[in-house]
Amino acid sequence: MERFLKRKERVEIDIDNLRADPGLRPSIWSYDVNDRDRVRRAYLLKGPHQPKNHQFPQTTIRNIARRFNSKWFEDFPVWMEYSIQKDAVFCLYYYLFKPQEEVNTSKGGGDTFVGDGFKNWKRKEKLLSHVGDHNSAHNKARHKCEALMKLQEHSLSFRGHDESSSSNNQGNYVELFQFLANHNEEVRKVTFENTNAKLKLIAPKVQREICASIAAEILAVIMNDIDDSYLTILVDESCDVSTKEQLAIAVRYVDKLGQVIERFIGVTHVTSTNAITLKAAVEALLAKHLLRLPTIRGQGPN
Known part of the structure; x- marks a missing residue:
């Protein structure tokens, strides 16, 4: 029974000497749960591994000798990594936030930019295919990386609001x-x-x-971020603490980077909950923020 209750010892990590070559790194999930975000931040601060002066070896693809082109780093400067050990390209974002359930799959998470890496130098278009649309695995991982770094910045810069009796x-x-x-x-x-x-x-x-x-x-x-983009509005009616009826309004739109954004824009009190009054309240709040009715689109369940 004792051997089942015995905890696995936590291995101390030298955060300043993490493996640089993406082909040699252990899975992010192999780190202790309390160390993973420290490791992720360390890799993000260092940036992707891009050995631009390396003599890239040639590979024969359909009787034509091809090799990795270091100019690709200029096209994908923030996520593309090259492994000298495996002569392959990897994605830094997806390495850091690859879903745990995909770690042991035979297909390497269904993406050649993890696992053994991408090495088909004839098919550069596959790089764009990997990035995909705003809802791709790559962009989901990118959002998590950005959120992690913002969280760290805010925690260092602002202590936040604390109502505990011992707080200053x-x-x-x-x-x-x-x-x-x-x-x-x-x-x-x-x-x-x-x-x-x-x-x-x-x-x-x-x-x-x-x-x-x-x-x-x-x-x-x-x-300013919305500009003149199309948007959807989300309206919720409720009572405040004084039992006055109010509307809370948020907007959903796609920003210039192709990301779906939701933002709360305000609350307005209403005298009644009939359709005409609610419509007038919504229009007034949108007009206050110079949001035009023709830019509003309906959104179905899909």
């Missing part, structure tokens, strides 16, 4: 605003360059104004 950051909207000011020129101009630096800005009215300014800046970024 209870309701600290000023710190949140300072964080936004460090990342947004307009936010900095609006307040911190026109305010006495010694003021604590803790009055309820001031903090409400700060939150309103933050909301305005965030909405401006969202509207």
Whole structure:
């Protein structure tokens, strides 16, 4: 019984000396669960392994000698990796976030850019096929990589809102605003360059104004991202704590990178829940953000 209860010892990882060659790396899932994100961040910070000055060997494909072309790195600079050991191309994103259930499949997850790697130098179009559309395995993995790095950046830059009795950051909207000011020129101009630096800005009215300014800046970024694209609206009706009827409205659209984005854009109170009143409230909120009705499209179950 003791041998079944015995835990596997956690192996210490030298994060600064991870294997560079993608053909020699162990599966990301072979690392301890508490180490995986550290390993992922380390690889993302280093960037893809691209030995541009390597003498790439030739391979005979249908009686024609071919080899990997280092110029492909320029076309796919953020994810393409080359393994000297296997003379093959790999995908950094998919290595880091390949679904665990695919690790032991015979087809290497159904993608030649993991496992043994891609080495058909005659078929460059397969590189674009691997990237695929916004919902491809490659792009799903890319989104996870980007989210991981943003999470790390935010955790280092902003401690967040903590209501615990031992916290020194209870309701600290000023710190949140300072964080936004460090990342947004307009936010900095609006307040911190026109305010006495010694003021604590803790009055309820001031903090409400700060939150309103933050909301305005965030909405401006969202509207700029939407531009004149087609979009779908999502509307939810409910009561607030004072039992007043209100509508919460979000938008769904495809950004310039082909990613499906959902963003909350506001809440509006309504006097009744009849169809005419709800329609007028929705139109008013959309008009407030200069969103045109002709750009709205219906969305079916698929």
